[in-house]
Each structure stands twice: as structure tokens, then as C-alpha cells.
Amino acid sequence: MSSSTITIVKNANKKPKPQSKEIAFGRTFTDHMFVMDYEADKGWHEPRIVPYEPLTLDPAAMIFHYGQTVFEGMKAYRTEDDRILLFRPDQNIKRLNKSSERLSIPQVDEERVMEYLIELIRLEQDWVPDFEGTSLYIRPFIIGTEPSLAVAPSKTYKLMVILSPVGPYFKGGLKPVQINVEKQFTRAVKGGTGMAKTAGNYSSAYQAQAKAYEEGLADVLWLDGIEKRYIEEVGSMNIFFKIDGEVVTPALSGSILKGITRMSIIELLHKWDIPVTERKVSIDEIYQAYQDGKLEEVFGTGTAAVISPVGQLNWSGEKMDINNGEIGELSQKLYDTITGIQRGSVEDTENWTIEV
């Protein structure tokens, strides 16, 4: 048997599936998961689908000590006519390899991983919920597993994919959120790991998140780590501003994630002939536009919420109310278009979706 042929061990004990759209994010997992191992002399090998079960690792496994790990996040959607669609999964697998490069993790064969992914989702298709706004969240991740305390890349790795049915991000449709512009803490800096989807980037944000929550705000808008002036991204989302009819979003500086929703929005705006620019955007510029009455819309973009309209930005006490705290026209149109494509109700002219 070739080491790239997938083996499947079925789970005899099926768990009950969610019975409504009230599903807490990332707490319920399906009956199976995908696993594949890496060793220097074998490469990636033994791809397999097995029952979802605990992982057994040596306490010295490198993941516990030096954080050599990357992950991805995407979704499978059920259409009205009961097909299952993935949204640009090739981009997620590509980004997984990009992240791995930064973390000195060996590359995967992108086409093979795509096949494994589809095989897993096909097996778990009954887990893709059909309530409004729900989907099946897909979490591929790679961890360094060698039991060694040497500060060096692991010689062995595990790639795993787990699946979790999730409810709608905003209960009852889109809802503008209030966001704190963070001045004290830094998420990432040029030359660091900000452009990689790696664990350390996320836990390092918890203190700033907690500060925002205490002030009743939903999330954090990060500024660049060097001048604390240029806008980077929001928690787990990229960010867009509509100023005086034009759309701007921070350029890929090396310290922000290259969001797949971001990329798709830029492509859509081009298609719609709406001016959109990727460039440096300072918080001062945004404040000025706000004062001049030209800050028309602000929205975060990411797999979780697709579009998250921002109703207020809090910048060291200055509260900028955006579009009277209402959803902007462009935000709504982008949301409707992308979710429509994802759910098969809007024509996918760009070939973004893949049917499972």
C-alpha cells in the first residue's frame, strides 16, 4: 500500500448531531478526524481517517514547549438543494504551507491534502448542519511532536483535521460591533510571525481582548508594532474602511494575515468597479476622515463572520460612531454576495466554491 493512500477506521459510536442552530462555536466535534504523520526519512505518511479521539503525546513533545504549530480555519456550507460547498479551500491549504514555512515546518502536498479533506467531509457530510446561518467549521493543524527540549525544529509532526458544526456568527443577522483601538499591547511586528496562522499570535492577544471586554467592547483593532500608528487587523479579521466613496484596507505588511475573505472582497470590488486600495492606513487618517464626515463604513472580514460591520471605534477615549451604528450598504451587499456564493444561492462566477 502506498503511503499516500488514505485508510479509514469508522467510528461505531455516533454522537448526536445539533438539533437547532444554537450551537456554541468550536465545542462540538464530529465522529471522525483526519491524521497524518511526518518523519524526516518518510516524509508525510499514513494519512488516515479515524474516530475522533484523544491524542497521546509525550510531555516533552515540542508543541508543549516551543510552540511549533500552524493551523487553518474554513467552513463547509449546505446549500438549499442539499449540496455541500467549500469556499476557496485551495487558498487555505496554500496558506497552511506559507505559515509552515515561517515556523520551519515541512510543507505538505497541497493537492493530496485537498483530497484528504474532501474525503473526510464526505464521510462526515451529515454533520454539515442545515439551519440558517450554520456551517461545519474545518480546523486543520500541524504540531511538532518530537519529545525533546532542544530549541530546534521538531523532527516529527502530526497534521490533523477536526470538524465542528457551528451556529450563525450573529444571531438574527448582521450586527455592528464596537471595537477598541489597542495602544499598549502589540500583536505582531515586521520580521515576526504575524503573517502566519500560528498559535502564539492568538494567546498573546488575550490581555488586550480582556481590556476591550471590560470596556464593553467586542474586539481589538491592532496597530503596527513599530510606530503604533498604522492599522493592521482586528482579532481574527482583516479590516476595511470606506472613505468618501473609496475602499481602503491595510496592505500586507508582513505582520498581518492574508485573509481569504479579504482577498475575495478585493476581487469582488474590482469586478464591481468600486475603487479599492491596499495601502498603509493610519489611525490618524481614519480619525480625520471621521471628523470630516467622510468615514462611511468600516467592516472586519474573516471566515467566522464573513463581514462584521463596525459601529464604533474607540481610540483612547475618542469614540468614532460609524454610519450611526448601522450596517452600511456596501457591507450588506458584500455579505449577501459572499454568503450567497458560499450557500449556492448566488452564481459563483469566479469558481470559488468546490462541491464535496
Added chain:
Amino acid sequence: MSSSTITIVKNANKKPKPQSKEIAFGRTFTDHMFVMDYEADKGWHEPRIVPYEPLTLDPAAMIFHYGQTVFEGMKAYRTEDDRILLFRPDQNIKRLNKSSERLSIPQVDEERVMEYLIELIRLEQDWVPDFEGTSLYIRPFIIGTEPSLAVAPSKTYKLMVILSPVGPYFKGGLKPVQINVEKQFTRAVKGGTGMAKTAGNYSSAYQAQAKAYEEGLADVLWLDGIEKRYIEEVGSMNIFFKIDGEVVTPALSGSILKGITRMSIIELLHKWDIPVTERKVSIDEIYQAYQDGKLEEVFGTGTAAVISPVGQLNWSGEKMDINNGEIGELSQKLYDTITGIQRGSVEDTENWTIEV
């Protein structure tokens, strides 16, 4: 039974202990480990010493996804007269809590953890090797274990302590190393996690490490993430420069680790009336001192090597040879004093050691 009383489950299958000082770093582990759990309503509970064994965790455990983890590194030394000494372990436990604060991990009771640590080392005392230059490396670490993909602090944690006998850092005594001053990659930045001993800081350095190795150099000297001008630290060591009779070391900027060896050296130098200053040190200043013939000694400091003399600094092609690539007088004296205190052959006037 109080939830803070330690329970001990002995390992019936003892592993063979190293038979020479040739012990690879961090690959051999002792027969037992310490474990303690945290839950919001119980606090830290169930402290226990159990056989060293694999950890079983849900694949959704937060440690695998968002890197919420901190660790420590210290050593137990065997003295000539067969006592076992720890070097300032209170400082390590204090620093563990400091790191935890940054990572939104609940604090531990420092005195209790000290007791547990001593209990574990006492049980494993035969594992403290007695060959020259060897010691028992102690690795406490805390991981977020809640199975949830929400980007938020874990509700449950595990604190574990594993032990590993280690050989001498430099075979055959101190040896000067060559170090690359890194210009492209960044380790940490103000407002980030550089002052915390947390996993993500280490794997993010692998690419720069690999570059240094390719050029035949042993390690990386990091510059600040903002101006790429001020010296921070070396891999897993702080750094000191002796310039024209005075000792300088980068101040604790918020982006470097507060090394316990660093702290001890500063205290010793004060005691010896050797001028020592903690301040900003730019790479330009070092290069100038080198050109003026005033760069007398450079050394890294850390638990692993205690003192690691630097024989050459490579700064974008400029190679600065230090002290003809030989060990400096001060470096040697500091090394002899600290290792002497650690091994009980030099009087411990500062009460730095604790007998197990």
C-alpha cells in the same frame, strides 16, 4: 484530604540512568513527573507525582491551537559531598507567574509549587548525575487544556514538571562561540510577549537560527523590533559587553527575558565593585567600541551554559573578533564563581542555593 496535599504514585519500572557525562540535552527523562490541574471553581488542585507517562488530550485542547502556555528552566546540581542544590528556584517560580500573567494563565501559589518541586527532586535524587559539568534540568510548564476553538483563555490548565539529566554545555570547559546579529527577523517587540517565557517566542526564532547555522555560526543576537538597532538578547541567553573596563547589558525593555543568571551576575559585579549598567545598547555602539579596540569581552548568560563567551559577532558581513576569540578574564571569573556556588565549592554568601 486537602486538595493541596500531594499524592505520590511510584513508578515500578525504573529506567536506566546515564552512565557517562555524554548526555544529549533534553532527550532523557526521569521516572516520575509532577502534575497539577486547574479548573475555575476548584483553582489549582490535585498536586501529584506520578510515573513519567504520555499525556492524553483532546485534539481541540487549546494548547494545540492558540498557544496559551508558559514554561521555566532551572537545574539541580550535585555537590562534591553529595548534597543536591537548586540555584534561586524561587526566582524561576516567580517568573513563571509573571509569564502566566502575560498569557492570561491563572497564578500559582509560589511557596506550594516550591514544595512540590522539592518533593519531586527528592524522589528523583538518584537522577541528579555526578559527572563533571552535569546536572538535572527541571522543566515546569503550564498548558491550556480546554477543548474549545474559541479564541479566549482556557478554563482549564495543567501544570507539569518533567526532569531531564543533562551533560556539560561545553564539552571540555568554556568555549567561545560565534554569533550572528539578525537583521531580517524579529523575536519580540514592545507590547508583545518577549518578557514572558512562552512557547511562541522560541519556534518563531527557528528561521533565523537556521540562517546562522548555515553560515557556521552558533546562535542569533536579536535586535529590537522597532529600530533594529538596540541589542536585546541571544537565543536563550541574555548578553553582556565589557567595554573599556565597564560592563553593560541591555535594560529590561519589556521585550527581553529577565534572566536569573543575568540578575545574579549584576549582583556579583556590584559586590565586586565592577561598574555595571543596564541601559540601551546599540549595535553601532558595539561596533564603534570594537573599532576603537575597547570591546574587551562579550558573553551570553543563562541557565544552560551559565556563561557563554562570544568570540565573534557577525554584523551584516562585518566580523568583530573579540578578545582574540579567547575567554575573557571576567567571563571566566563569573563562570567559576556561579558554577562554584551552584556546586557548593564556592561559599554562597548571597543565599542563592536551596538544598533539596
